[in-house]
Amino acid sequence: MTSEHTTDFAIEGHGDISVGVSGAGASGDGSASATRITPGNALRPEDIALEVRRGTAKPSGDVAEYALRLGDDALILAQRLGHWISRAPELEEDIALGNIALDQLGHARSFLTYAGAHWDKSEDDLAYFRREPEFRSAHLFEQPNGDFAVTIARQFIVSYYQFELYKRLLDSTDATIAAISAKALKEVDYHRDHSAQWVLRLAGGTEESRRRIIRGFKLLWPYVEELFEDDELTARLAEAGAGVQPSTLREDFDRLTGEVLAEAGLDAVNDLGLDRIPQSLGGGRRGKHSEHLGYLLAEMQVLAREHPGASW
Amino acid sequence: MSNETPTSPVVEPVSPVVEPVETGVSTSSTTDSSTTGTPAETPWSLWEVFVRSSRGLSHVHAGSLHAPDATMALRNARDLYTRRNEGVSIWVVPAEAISSSDPDSKGSFFESPQGKDYRHATYYTKSEGVKHL
Numbered sequence: 456m457t458s459e460h461t462t463d464f465a466i467e468g469h470g471d472i473s474v475g476v477s478g479a480g481a482s483g484d485g486s487a488s489a490t491r492i493t494p495g496n497a498l499r500p501e502d503i504a505l506e507v508r509r510g511t512a513k514p515s516g517d518v519a520e521y522a523l524r525l526g527d528d529a530l531i532l533a534q535r536l537g538h539w540i541s542r543a544p545e546l547e548e549d550i551a552l553g554n555i556a557l558d559q560l561g562h563a564r565s566f567l568t569y570a571g572a573h574w575d576k577s578e579d580d581l582a583y584f585r586r587e588p589e590f591r592s593a594h595l596f597e598q599p600n601g602d603f604a605v606t607i608a609r610q611f612i613v614s615y616y617q618f619e620l621y622k623r624l625l626d627s628t629d630a631t632i633a634a635i636s637a638k639a640l641k642e643v644d645y646h647r648d649h650s651a652q653w654v655l656r657l658a659g660g661t662e663e664s665r666r667r668i669i670r671g672f673k674l675l676w677p678y679v680e681e682l683f684e685d686d687e688l689t690a691r692l693a694e695a696g697a698g699v700q701p702s703t704l705r706e707d708f709d710r711l712t713g714e715v716l717a718e719a720g721l722d723a724v725n726d727l728g729l730d731r732i733p734q735s736l737g738g739g740r741r742g743k744h745s746e747h748l749g750y751l752l753a754e755m756q757v758l759a760r761e762h763p764g765a766s767w
Numbered sequence: 768m769s770n771e772t773p774t775s776p777v778v779e780p781v782s783p784v785v786e787p788v789e790t791g792v793s794t795s796s797t798t799d800s801s802t803t804g805t806p807a808e809t810p811w812s813l814w815e816v817f818v819r820s821s822r823g824l825s826h827v828h829a830g831s832l833h834a835p836d837a838t839m840a841l842r843n844a845r846d847l848y849t850r851r852n853e854g855v856s857i858w859v860v861p862a863e864a865i866s867s868s869d870p871d872s873k874g875s876f877f878e879s880p881q882g883k884d885y886r887h888a889t890y891y892t893k894s895e896g897v898k899h900l
Contacts, residue, residue: 492851492852492853493851493852494851494852495852545811545833546833547811547832547833547834547843547846547847548843550843550846550847551842551843551846554846554850645845648842649842652838652839652842656835656839
């Protein structure tokens with residue numbers, strides 16, 4: 456996820472990076488890029504790592520467990536989406552999915568960096584050196600990509616869930632959770648738009664594309680309920696104001712996804728039969744995962760485990 | 768990304784108005800190629816992308832891309848051409864809506880102004896006593 460070099464880089468803060476990069480476009484040089492590039496100014500995982508090292512950001516045990524859940528959701532999804540790179544139906548979509556994967560990876564790095572502060576572990580320790588039962592992601596995120604329609608169906612569910620979650624976490628009493636959520640919210644908003652556009656097109660496209668998106672929703676709907684399950688940890692965090700009870704997101708999730716599905720001409724009951732789809736047992740938050748996660752982790756972790764401490 | 772740039776010097780102007788098509792576009796290529804990896808049967812049309820880097824500047828041609836309709840072209844443009852904070856505004860234009868000058872007519876088109884230095888202010892000597900020139 457990051458090498459020591461990039462982490463140290465953060466000590467200098469944002470300003471120094473932008474000076475170096477923005478010069479090319481702004482110089483008026485005829486051979487310069489037509490568009491000006493800058494790294495921008497936003498909360499980065501490195502900034503959180505810096506605060507952690509300085510001791511200005513330290514999560515409580517509950518908040519660390521919570522950040523681990525959010526970070527694992529994003530990390531596993533990023534790994535899944537990254538598999539589309541060079542494999543998407545069109546070059547443009549390839550990059551779109553890659554961008555979304557990188558957004559999710561960014562959220563994962565921030566959440567895991569923060570969570571790790573509680574146990575004196577780095578984001579890399581948490582990502583590469585935990586075993587399957589130690590991951591706290593929900594089952595939906597580890598589900599295989601399937602065809603493009605399955606991936607879009609997963610994106611649709613995930614992005615509408617994450618948007619409602621991060622929107623509420625803006626008010627978290629934990630300043631770091633609130634800050635990460637603020638950065639993630641805008642990105643997830645675009646993920647909602649991206650998946651909704653594709654749901655509309657696949658549902659309203661050809662007979663084949665419609666069949667596939669319906670199949671995608673039917674395959675993934677069993678994993679929706681788990682996203683909205685409360686437990687003791689979320690109850691304590693909601694009480695403290697640092698987190699939210701997942702069940703409180705359900706109403707808005709149902710309403711907003713329902714609007715898009717209606718526009719796509721997909722009736723939840725008649726076309727998708729969502730009311731008759733049994734829900735999986737879940738258990739991801741307790742480290743009980745489907746058979747898919749082990750293979751995913753093996754691929755994600757093999758390099759770091761084969762060559763501990765390697766940098767590139 | 769552009770391998771279909773119009774070779775014809777003058778392309779009949781199609782409607783420059785970009786109508787967003789919400790649904791009903793053919794996505795068969797998408798679903799087919801997602802599993803088989805074969806090239807799309809009906810390739811997406813080509814769009815030219817213009818990006819404005821900041822308020823007050825004009826939109827500058829950044830490149831081209833393929834998309835099934837204007838709505839998706841805008842999103843693809845966002846994903847392809849503004850990944851490094853390049854823009855605050857994007858235009859997408861169907862490539863076939865752009866009429867371009869004939870590269871073979873450079874002489875008749877662009878050489879006429881050469882040598883006409885009286886069209887430049889520097890050709891004229893400043894009159895005495897005129898201030899602020």
